[in-house]
Amino acid sequence: MQATPTVFITGASSGLGRALAQEYAAQGACLALLGRRQEELQALADSLPGSHRVYVADVRDRDALHQAAQDFLQFTGQKIDVVIASAGISAGTLTEETEDFAVFKAIVDTNLLAMVATFEPFIATMKTAGKGSLVGIASVAGIRGLPGAGAYSSSKAAVIAYCESLRLELSLYGVSVVTITPGYIRTAMTAHNPYSMPFLMPVEDFARKARKTIERGASYRVIPWPMGIVSRLMRLLPNWLYDHLARRAPRKPRLKKDS
16 A cells, blocks of 8 residues: 655645645645645645644744644654745845845745755654655746845745755755746736736646656756746846846835835
8 A cells, every 4th residue: 555645835825835735635645734824724724635734833933843843743653755845925125225124034034044944854854764855946036136026036046056955965865855946827926916927827737747846856847847948048148138138127016114
């Protein structure tokens, strides 16, 4: 009899994390669903086949992440197959606007440092087992810096570099590190983007392709694939040409201050 896969997902209450939870549950996985919104998480858990654990926590709370991880490991008998650090936030930012520093910090803390804290408590168990997958959700916005998105682009560029470093560190232990770099995916985060989004993909299609990528143990993949071609071209452009093309690109709105 095939063992039930065990999957730990952050950012599970909405967007990519929710879709990934639905995709894995449909394959018979036992899930840990972690996010900030209890009602949404519980409703998701109740709608899924199988038995799952719900953890209400902000991913910036490292202690809460570790406690959730230890509880899930105890629940599964120290078995963990996949850990997906899916939680992420985005907002327009400008360095010249000093009040944006708090937004910079929140984005970097959520998108990068929370990923480190998510992976930390599972690595020893995976190394002992000689298997397992750690999955970091990056973004094509991390391929080249985008105007007005210094915090988001830098946080996702750091995710790509961090996952590559971690992949090299764990490659001798049978543990895979998978970097998934989404292009434009139809979620609440992209719903209010004030610009066109080429190759916009339904979130359910993204989740299916991401699961298959993780199962193959691929080290890096851009989804959807046409955006992968665009990202390769972006890497190759000399700075003068990239600057000419991108400096007037439409920007994600900054967060409005409370009045």
